[in-house]
Amino acid sequence: MSYTSLILxxxxxxxxxxxxxxxxxxxxxxxxxxxxxxxxSKVKPLSAVTRFIISILRGTPLMLQLIVWFFGPYYIFGxxxxxxxxxxxxxxxxxxxxxxxxxxxxRSGLISIPISQYEAATVLGYTKSQxxxxxxxxxxxxxxxxxxxxxxxTLIKDTSLAFVVAYAEMFTIAKQVAAKExxxxxxxxxxxxYYIFNYIVAFAMERIEKAFDYxx
Amino acid sequence: MSLFEIKxxxxxxxxxxxxxxxxxxxxxxxxxxxxxxxxxxxxTLLRICTFLECMDDGEMWYLDNQVVSSSSGRAKYIGQDDxxxxxxxxxxxxxxIKSYFGLVFQSFNLFPHxxxxxxxxxxxxxxxxxNPNEVKERAMYFLKKMGLEDKxxxxxxxxxxxxxxxxxxxxxxxxxxxxxxxxxxTSALDPELTSEILKVIKELAKEKRTMVIVTHEMNFAxxxxxxxxxxxxxxxxxxxxxxxxxxNPKKERTKRFLQKYNE
Ligand SMILES: Nc1ncnc2c1ncn2[C@@H]1O[C@H](COP(=O)(O)OP(=O)(O)O)[C@@H](O)[C@H]1O
Ligand SMILES: [Mg+2]
Numbered sequence: 001m002s003y004t005s006l007i008l009x010x011x012x013x014x015x016x017x018x019x020x021x022x023x024x025x026x027x028x029x030x031x032x033x034x035x036x037x038x039x040x041s042k043v044k045p046l047s048a049v050t051r052f053i054i055s056i057l058r059g060t061p062l063m064l065q066l067i068v069w070f071f072g073p074y075y076i077f078g079x080x081x082x083x084x085x086x087x088x089x090x091x092x093x094x095x096x097x098x099x100x101x102x103x104x105x106x107r108s109g110l111i112s113i114p115i116s117q118y119e120a121a122t123v124l125g126y127t128k129s130q131x132x133x134x135x136x137x138x139x140x141x142x143x144x145x146x147x148x149x150x151x152x153x154t155l156i157k158d159t160s161l162a163f164v165v166a167y168a169e170m171f172t173i174a175k176q177v178a179a180k181e182x183x184x185x186x187x188x189x190x191x192x193x194y195y196i197f198n199y200i201v202a203f204a205m206e207r208i209e210k211a212f213d214y215x216x
Numbered sequence: 217m218s219l220f221e222i223k224x225x226x227x228x229x230x231x232x233x234x235x236x237x238x239x240x241x242x243x244x245x246x247x248x249x250x251x252x253x254x255x256x257x258x259x260t261l262l263r264i265c266t267f268l269e270c271m272d273d274g275e276m277w278y279l280d281n282q283v284v285s286s287s288s289g290r291a292k293y294i295g296q297d298d299x300x301x302x303x304x305x306x307x308x309x310x311x312x313i314k315s316y317f318g319l320v321f322q323s324f325n326l327f328p329h330x331x332x333x334x335x336x337x338x339x340x341x342x343x344x345x346x347n348p349n350e351v352k353e354r355a356m357y358f359l360k361k362m363g364l365e366d367k368x369x370x371x372x373x374x375x376x377x378x379x380x381x382x383x384x385x386x387x388x389x390x391x392x393x394x395x396x397x398x399x400x401x402t403s404a405l406d407p408e409l410t411s412e413i414l415k416v417i418k419e420l421a422k423e424k425r426t427m428v429i430v431t432h433e434m435n436f437a438x439x440x441x442x443x444x445x446x447x448x449x450x451x452x453x454x455x456x457x458x459x460x461x462x463x464n465p466k467k468e469r470t471k472r473f474l475q476k477y478n479e
Contacts, residue, residue: 123318215329
């Protein structure tokens with residue numbers, strides 16, 4: 001196999017990896033906020049259940065969770081699933097797992113904001129939702145950015161876990177080609193792609209963090 | 217006319233009596249200083265007056281609105297049945313009353329992600345729904361008064377403590393409250409910045425603004441306040457004309473307290 005066709009093939013897989021990466025962020029970043037609210041709810045059963053679910057999501061391997069999402073509907077409910085379930089289950093598995101991590105990151109950011117900020121807002125007459133949206137949330141974002149960046153970088157590498165359900169993302173493809181052609185080059189190329197991708201994301205996140213540097 | 221009155225206010229924290237039968241009035245145009253050793257309940261009292269805390273029992277009025285009444289030994293807040301802070305903040309009738317007062321904190325509590333101007337302008341616009349152009353004019357007027365017109369576009373972290381506190385005062389003023397409470401507005405500042413803030417408050421007193429000031433600055437209280445309340449262990453020990461009380465206290469406890477400031 002020529003290098004050009006090899007790279008093209010891996011690029012194909014990179015596209016698939018990117019789709020997992022992007023959709024996971026798209027869903028998990030906001031879903032994390034909902035989970036955080038449920039976790040911090042004053043309704044005790046809701047916060048207890050959420051806390052339990054978060055502990056499961058964080059306490060078991062993501063690889064295992066992906067397998068459960070993919071095979072679960074068949075083994076548990078006897079449902080026959082069509083081809084597109086593969087990608088749907090991957091996105092569900094990733095998004096919900098990452099949302100659990102983001103929820104805890106958001107929560108730690110939220111509780112690090114001094115009570116006095118809420119009190120100042122209350123006396124000025126802001127409603128609870130105004131206080132959250134205008135005053136607390138923007139400060140929370142700044143505080144959680146470094147931790148969120150770490151998660152995002154982990155996610156890039158984690159996309160390779162989709163191989164457990166035989167999804168043709170970059171790592172799966174590189175491994176297949178490597179086996180067929182008995183060469184390690186495809187894996188090196190894939191590794192290089194992951195690295196470049198990470199580099200770009202880290203750079204972008206650094207810029208975003210800098211954009212919040214205007215205040216302390 | 218009295219703008220505010222509190223009667224027989226009681227507050228307990230975990231079984232510890234923090235306020236016991238506090239009563240006083242604030243008249244329009246008057247400056248009231250509250251003095252007393254730390255732990256005597258001054259902050260708790262201001263927090264009750266500004267709805268950051270609920271009292272256990274007692275009565276409270278803003279103008280002729282009775283905000284709290286006493287029913288069978290329990291405080292009853294207007295428009296609600298329970299005594300929870302959370303519902304206090306959602307209470308529609310209290311929200312209206314909130315526009316009658318402003319509070320300046322010891323630690324300024326500006327919003328760090330907003331410019332000075334936005335800190336001053338935002339609540340009048342998004343809480344009081346006033347016209348943004350009119351609010352901006354007012355905000356610049358108050359910032360100018362505080363000597364900060366050139367800092368309008370700076371962020372709080374770029375200002376000194378004294379400047380931040382002046383922004384906090386402008387923020388309170390811009391909501392056009394009838395009463396402004398100050399909780400030790402200079403305690404977080406060094407002496408030089410302290411005098412800068414005291415000067416500003418003195419100016420406000422000259423304009424006949426109604427203010428309640430918790431302070432450890434006895435000379436300031438003597439010269440600027442009309443009336444002084446001395447609190448100790450959650451009770452009002454002595455109350456009276458500012459000059460008389462500070463220069464010539466009647467009660468033994470007050471004398472001992474004031475002596476510490478003359479050493
Ligand atoms: N949220 C609270 N929980 C428990 N105790 C409190 C709380 N707030 C104040 N206290 C207690 O109430 C007493 C009065 O405090 P405070 O009102 O802050 O006094 P001051 O402002 O005069 O120094 C102190 O003994 C303090 O420990
Ligand atoms: Mg205090």
